[in-house]
Amino acid sequence: MQPYLTLATLVEHESEVRRSRFLCAIAPASSVEAAAEFIAERRRLHPSATHNCTAYVIGERIQKGDDDGEPGGTAGTPMVQALVGRGFSDVVAVVTRYFGGVLLGAGGLVRAYGGAVTETLDRAMPVRMVPARLMRVSVAHDQAGRLENDLRVLYEVRDVSYAAEVTFAVAVSTGDITTFTDWVATQTAGRARVSEGEELAVPALNPPGRTA
Numbered sequence: 001m002q003p004y005l006t007l008a009t010l011v012e013h014e015s016e017v018r019r020s021r022f023l024c025a026i027a028p029a030s031s032v033e034a035a036a037e038f039i040a041e042r043r044r045l046h047p048s049a050t051h052n053c054t055a056y057v058i059g060e061r062i063q064k065g066d067d068d069g070e071p072g073g074t075a076g077t078p079m080v081q082a083l084v085g086r087g088f089s090d091v092v093a094v095v096t097r098y099f100g101g102v103l104l105g106a107g108g109l110v111r112a113y114g115g116a117v118t119e120t121l122d123r124a125m126p127v128r129m130v131p132a133r134l135m136r137v138s139v140a141h142d143q144a145g146r147l148e149n150d151l152r153v154l155y156e157v158r159d160v161s162y163a164a165e166v167t168f169a170v171a172v173s174t175g176d177i178t179t180f181t182d183w184v185a186t187q188t189a190g191r192a193r194v195s196e197g198e199e200l201a202v203p204a205l206n207p208p209g210r211t212a
Helices: 032-045 076-085 105-122 141-154 174-187
Strands: 004-006 011-017 020-028 051-058 062-066 091-098 127-139 156-162 166-173 193-203
Touching (some): 020 032, 020 105, 076 091, 076 105, 091 105, 127 141, 127 174, 141 156, 141 166, 141 174, 166 174
Antiparallel strands (some): 011 020, 020 091, 051 062, 051 091, 127 166, 127 193, 156 166
C-alpha cells in the first residue's frame, strides 16, 4: 500500500464552458457501494440534467468512469485520470452537465470534464493517508482505564474488547509501529502484549514525541 490523498467531506464547484454548465461534486467513498449511493443521490438531485457523468477510484485497483451518454471516452475516462493524476483514492466524482446549445467536440468534452474535476480538487482540503497496521494491545484490567485514555488522545482506537484481559485495536501508521510499541511498553511498565494485525490506511499524524 502506498500513501494517497482522499477527502473528508464533499466538495462542489461549478464551471461554464461555451454556455454549458458543469457542476462537479467529489466525495469520500471507501467502497464501490458507497460510490454507487453517492452517484444515485446526485442523479436524484439533477434529474433534468443532460448528463450525469461519473468516476470513482477505490483502493489501488478499482477505477471506473461512466460517460452517461457523452461520446465514448470523453467524460468518465478524463475524470478518472484527473483523480488518479492528483494522487486521490477512495473518492467518487459526479459531473452534472446542463447543455448550453453549443457542441464542444470530443477534445472540448475531455477538457471540460477533466477540468471540472481538477478545478474542484483545487478547492478541496485533502487528507493524506498512509499505510498502517491494526495493532492489538492487551493489558490487565487494572491498567486498562488509564491506557485507554492515553491511547484515545494520541491514536485511533478502533475497538475495545473485555475478557480475561482488555484488548485495544489501534490503527498505527507503518512507520510509527516501533515508536508505538515502545510507547506502550513505557506506559504499562512492560506488562502489555502487542501484536500486529491487518493492513489498512490512516490519516498522517504526528506520533508521540515527534513534531511536524
